[in-house]
Amino acid sequence: QVQLQESGPGLVKPSETLSLTCSVSGGSISTYYWSWIRQPPGAGLEWIGYIYYSGSTKYNPSLKSRVTISADTSKNQFSLKLTSVTAADTAVYYCAREVVGPATNWIDPWGQGTLVTVSS
């Protein structure tokens, strides 16, 4: 059974870059798509983007200029970088597996999430 675990700094200063890694166990990232989703405190879910192991990516248009998702198949990990962060980027960040097909998708399973606070 696939399990995902996020890791990275819990505190990032404004204007700096948020960097997170998702470690995948119980399955290879060389199949499926792998996503990042975030949830500000007390708010709803926002999809950030996904990567296919081949390196193909797709990002939320609202974040596209600041986001990079990459994958390291040798470590069975994928990563998120979000540049020029502000307090509005404070959120719980989830990594997840995404199944993508013609005009369809679903996200399952999800990691436990990690809270990233943007503050000086």
Next chain:
Amino acid sequence: SYELTQPPSVSVSPGQTASITCSGDKLGDKNVCWYQQKPGQSPAMVIYQDTRRPSGIPDRFSGSNSGNTATLTISGTQAMDEADYYCQAWDSNTAVVFGGGTKLTVL
């Protein structure tokens, strides 16, 4: 950009049927998923491709999608079903879109 609209809250008595709606332009032409999120936990999928239940999800959870509205129905609602529920669809321009979420209260 494509938007999905959910009611902020729904209340139901134990044992009764809860219906949570998700509205979007021509949503019936898209595939919809539903996720359950309990306090302090990560979301978990309960319905995908409009009506399909993942392994391990009780059959009291069901979904439908037609016209502009998708509906998650929970029959014989139990106290353990109290949670936030999010609908989600795929849009060719926006990619993954989530609804704003509905807090289900089991009174």
